[in-house]
């Protein structure tokens with residue numbers, strides 16, 4: 001059969017904006033230009049010099065708005081402010097709606113709450129058999145390691161707990177958490193999260209991973225972390241060498257906007273990938289941050305360039321005071337529709353709603369199956385073209401009667417096949 005390539009104009013070439021969003025750039029030094037290279041590259045120095053107060057914000061970001069100023073005051077009793085110098089340098093000071101700024105600088109709207117917003121929107125506390133352990137799904141658990149992060153995200157699902165600004169006073173009890181795992185052989189998968197597990201020292205984290213690896217029925221360990229993005233200096237060769245002792249060990253990172261993928265972050269992710277750690281990304285759909293097809297396309301393609309598979313896109317949880325950051329489910333579906341078929345399948349994350357109250361993750365997809373009836377499934381492709389797939393209503397293949405000289409491979413027409421319009425009708 002002759003192959004006719006589609007006309008060139010049917011292909012979509014990347015726009016200049018997409019290409020610009022996909023560029024890897026260093027975070028730069030910004031206000032820390034005088035700091036010695038050695039200090040800047042030291043993750044402990046970065047942690048020690050985080051931006052945490054209103055006074056620092058006013059000094060380092062002269063365009064701080066009244067709404068942000070009020071938000072910073074509110075944050076003291078809600079969810080602390082902390083921004084690493086590396087991440088702070090990604091903020092565009094000239095743009096009050098900068099997508100990086102919206103994620104880490106509080107706004108006064110955090111004080112607005114609606115009746116459907118709660119402090120624990122996905123019901124973690126009610127699924128917690130021992131402090132610091134959430135057992136919601138049959139074979140896997142969430143193991144909280146700490147309540148501290150390198151920086152705090154204003155939409156955090158666990159903002160009741162992380163930073164301890166709201167007085168939750170979380171203290172992990174590793175012995176009790178591990179004892180629970182030992183007593184539950186149905187658990188095969190443990191996700192270490194928090195807070196951020198990579199804030200533990202190499203020795204402490206290694207000790208914990210070693211204790212988990214000693215439990216024979218645990219097949220699979222995962223780390224949920226935003227440190228490679230907030231603090232790429234933490235991904236040292238020593239950390240990578242330690243982590244690779246505990247395979248199979250996966251890592252879920254958290255990137256929301258393509259600008260977060262700096263050259264330093266790409267190198268840090270490369271070190272983790274070289275240590276044999278499969279990397280997946282979890283993004284949260286956020287208003288004016290990443291709720292645009294082109295931004296998301298740049299993000300997912302840049303993630304693949306950084307050796308990270310886009311894994312989940314979360315609808316933002318109904319956390320108190322997050323309405324100004326939440327985008328709509330309609331927008332989320334449009335974004336997936338704008339990705340599916342238009343870019344590599346590997347680049348398309350699963351869009352999910354974490355069901356309010358503790359129902360777990362529910363996949364949400366654009367409608368590709370248009371109808372099903374007794375003899376076919378009608379589907380549409382990414383371009384909206386409609387196709388039919390012959391299949392009986394009971395799921396059996398449609399089987400035609402054997403023609404002379406043709407093998408029938410042992411299938412016989414089923415009653416459902418006989419009713420099908422694909423089944424020849426004999427006079």
Ligand code: SF4
Pocket residue numbers: 148149151152153155156157158159162194195196225226254
């Ligand atoms: S890094 Fe994760 S746990 Fe920490 S504040 Fe951000 S979303 Fe919450």
